[in-house]
Amino acid sequence: MDAQSIKVACSSCNLRELCLPMGLNVEEMDKMDNVISSRRRIKRGTALFSTGEKFTSLYAVRSGFFKTCVTTADGRDQVTGFQMTGEILGMDGIVNDLHSCDAVALEDAEVCVMPFDQIEELSREFTTLQHHVHKIMSREIVRDHSVMLLLGSMRAEERLAAFLLNLVQRLHARGFSQSELILRMTREEIGSYLGMKLETVSRTFSKFVEDGIIDVKQRYVHIKDTDGLRRIVNPQTCG
Amino acid sequence: MDAQSIKVACSSCNLRELCLPMGLNVEEMDKMDNVISSRRRIKRGTALFSTGEKFTSLYAVRSGFFKTCVTTADGRDQVTGFQMTGEILGMDGIVNDLHSCDAVALEDAEVCVMPFDQIEELSREFTTLQHHVHKIMSREIVRDHSVMLLLGSMRAEERLAAFLLNLVQRLHARGFSQSELILRMTREEIGSYLGMKLETVSRTFSKFVEDGIIDVKQRYVHIKDTDGLRRIVNPQTCG
DNA sequence: CGTAGTCTTGAATTTTGTCAACAGTAGTGG
DNA sequence: CCACTACTGTTGACAAAATTCAAGACTACG
Numbered sequence: 001m002d003a004q005s006i007k008v009a010c011s012s013c014n015l016r017e018l019c020l021p022m023g024l025n026v027e028e029m030d031k032m033d034n035v036i037s038s039r040r041r042i043k044r045g046t047a048l049f050s051t052g053e054k055f056t057s058l059y060a061v062r063s064g065f066f067k068t069c070v071t072t073a074d075g076r077d078q079v080t081g082f083q084m085t086g087e088i089l090g091m092d093g094i095v096n097d098l099h100s101c102d103a104v105a106l107e108d109a110e111v112c113v114m115p116f117d118q119i120e121e122l123s124r125e126f127t128t129l130q131h132h133v134h135k136i137m138s139r140e141i142v143r144d145h146s147v148m149l150l151l152g153s154m155r156a157e158e159r160l161a162a163f164l165l166n167l168v169q170r171l172h173a174r175g176f177s178q179s180e181l182i183l184r185m186t187r188e189e190i191g192s193y194l195g196m197k198l199e200t201v202s203r204t205f206s207k208f209v210e211d212g213i214i215d216v217k218q219r220y221v222h223i224k225d226t227d228g229l230r231r232i233v234n235p236q237t238c239g
Numbered sequence: 240m241d242a243q244s245i246k247v248a249c250s251s252c253n254l255r256e257l258c259l260p261m262g263l264n265v266e267e268m269d270k271m272d273n274v275i276s277s278r279r280r281i282k283r284g285t286a287l288f289s290t291g292e293k294f295t296s297l298y299a300v301r302s303g304f305f306k307t308c309v310t311t312a313d314g315r316d317q318v319t320g321f322q323m324t325g326e327i328l329g330m331d332g333i334v335n336d337l338h339s340c341d342a343v344a345l346e347d348a349e350v351c352v353m354p355f356d357q358i359e360e361l362s363r364e365f366t367t368l369q370h371h372v373h374k375i376m377s378r379e380i381v382r383d384h385s386v387m388l389l390l391g392s393m394r395a396e397e398r399l400a401a402f403l404l405n406l407v408q409r410l411h412a413r414g415f416s417q418s419e420l421i422l423r424m425t426r427e428e429i430g431s432y433l434g435m436k437l438e439t440v441s442r443t444f445s446k447f448v449e450d451g452i453i454d455v456k457q458r459y460v461h462i463k464d465t466d467g468l469r470r471i472v473n474p475q476t477c478g
Numbered sequence: 479c480g481t482a483g484t485c486t487t488g489a490a491t492t493t494t495g496t497c498a499a500c501a502g503t504a505g506t507g508g
Numbered sequence: 509c510c511a512c513t514a515c516t517g518t519t520g521a522c523a524a525a526a527t528t529c530a531a532g533a534c535t536a537c538g
Contacts, residue, residue, distance in 0.1 A: 070384050070385065070387075070388050072388065072392075072473065073473055074473050074474060076388070076392050076393075077392070078384075078387055078388040078391045078392050079391075080384045080387050080388075091376075091377055091380055092377065092380055092381050092384065093377070094373050094374055094376075094377035095374045095375075095377035095378040095381055096381075100381050100384070101384060120366070120369060120370065120373070123363075123369075124362075124363045124364075124366070124369060125363075127359070127363070130359060130362075130363060131359065133373075134333050134359070134372075134376070135333055135334045136334075137330075137333075137373070137376040137377070137380065138330055138331065138332070138333035138334035138376070139334040140380050141330055141331055141334075141376065141379050141380060141383065142331050142334055142335075142339050144380065144383035144384070144386075144387065145309050145317075145319045145331065145339070145340060145383070146309065147383075147387055148309075148317055148319050148383065148386055148387065148390060149309050149311065149315070149317040149319075151387060151390035151391050151434055152317045152318075152390050152431065152432070152433070152434035153315050153316070153317050153431070153434065154315075155493075155494090156493080156494070186515090186516065186517085187516075187517060187518095188516085188517095192391065192392070193391070194391070195390055195391035195392065196494075196495090197494075197495055197496080198516090198517080199494090199495075199496080199497095199517090199518080199519085200493095200494060200495075201517095202517060202518055202519080203494095203518080203519080205517095205518090206518075206519080218502080218503075218516085218517075234311065234312055234313050235313060394525075394526090395525075395526070425483090425484065425485085426484075426485065426486095427484085435526075435527090436526075436527055436528080437484090437485080438485090438486080438487085438526090438527075438528085438529095439525090439526060439527075440485095441485060441486055441487080442486080442487080442526095444485095444486095445486075445487080457484085457485075457534085457535075
């Protein structure tokens with residue numbers, strides 16, 4: 001077991017308002033601290049969990065950046081999401097007690113381990129936590145639906161614009177810039193997530209640069225014209 | 240309120256092993272009967288719920304067939320799923336207390352109304368129900384991921400083949416034929432779900448017919464060669 | 479029986495993918 | 509610390525896939 005256990009407390013975590021314990025009172029937070037008994041460090045490029053592994057816990061991203069991806073029998077691969085600080089990983093495993101995707105760290109990361117049986121136990125006791133668990137799963141469902149919309153009905157430019165807007169919005173919610181970001185994933189991973197080839201991702205970036213909407217230097221992106229991106233995603237409503 | 244209330248009991252429902260009360264004991268089932276106090280009939284073409292409506296309940300499909308779809312500001316539309324008997328609708332609404340998609344009946348249908356606050360209350364009492372609620376939400380997440388895989392990495396023929404296999408498998412689990420089905424949705428709705436235009440759906444059906452894999456007459460489909468369909472979805476593994 | 483909706487098919491066009499060459503970057507080990 | 513190497517990213521030319529537009533046939537419903 002390479003899992004490194006570190007005793008930590010939700011109650012003193014600066015992410016608690018983004019994370020699972022959101023909205024808990026002092027008593028509830030205390031109990032939560034007992035449930036979240038360990039953290040685990042994940043090195044860049046390695047998996048937090050993999051397809052077929054037994055499901056035991058949900059994980060809250062404490063630091064770092066993850067991708068989740070599903071793989072078919074014939075080796076096809078699809079990135080289903082990118083997860084950053086405060087986001088929850090592992091809900092795919094509940095239904096069959098097995099994980100149905102891989103969660104891979106795109107940079108050195110740390111997660112809080114939340115044994116699911118204890119989450120269930122505690123959420124029978126505290127309505128707030130119970131409801132929050134439901135909300136987090138529902139949020140994942142709604143998010144997935146918006147990815148389906150993107151994959152099913154948008155063209156390459158629209159997809160990439162929507163992707164950038166989504167990333168920068170989530171980063172901004174975590175105190176980062178609204179206009180600058182460092183991509184933690186390759187063009188190929190972006191392409192997999194957006195249902196396009198890496199060459200198309202690269203070309204589309206180049207087009208946005210030509211049009212003066214963004215600057216790109218490798219993983220660094222500067223959004224010069226947020227409304228320009230919005231217009232690409234939503235041609236009608238933004239004129 | 241056009242909702243027609245009919246007193247019914249899970250305990251005497253022939254769908255209980257597919258549906259939310261799966262695996263409950265007699266006592267639990269009794270309490271469940273109190274929660275699911277009404278059914279509602281939905282006419283073909285009308286919505287069980289719509290985007291923006293207040294979320295109050297989950298719904299179990301008792302009879303009939305639904306689609307769910309999300310819509311963008313600029314009128315783009317994406318079918319996110321088709322739901323048949325025993326499947327649960329409405330989980331999209333939990334996170335914001337508002338529905339984020341439309342659920343439209345594709346034929347006259349009937350659903351069991353399950354007020355969510357009562358589901359939560361009961362699932363604090365019964366571990367079995369609590370866990371089953373979690374499983375149902377997790378199953379939806381896993382299902383959504385497989386749709387992303389389909390939309391992100393498959394070509395038109397593969398998508399349609401996967402779609403047909405999935406439909407017939409779910410119908411078979413409900414006692415219908417493994418090889419014959421009646422589509423309840425239009426080519427346009429199939430296309431929206433699969434991220435392709437209705438003409439492409441039509442052409443792909445025609446190709447499958449030419450290749451002797453299926454017979455199609457409008458909404459009626461006869462699968463003559465299930466393995467042929469499997470080979471289309473999974474070129475490598477099925478040789 | 480008529481009409482609106484649904485489905486099929488063809489031809490031209492657009493979009494994206496494929497293949498290939500090359501350039502830039504980061505990490506490794508001497 | 510530098511050079512090597514593997515990985516990542518860009519761009520061009522061409523090919524393949526899917527969309528668009530259009531015409532017409534079929535079906536089901538009132």
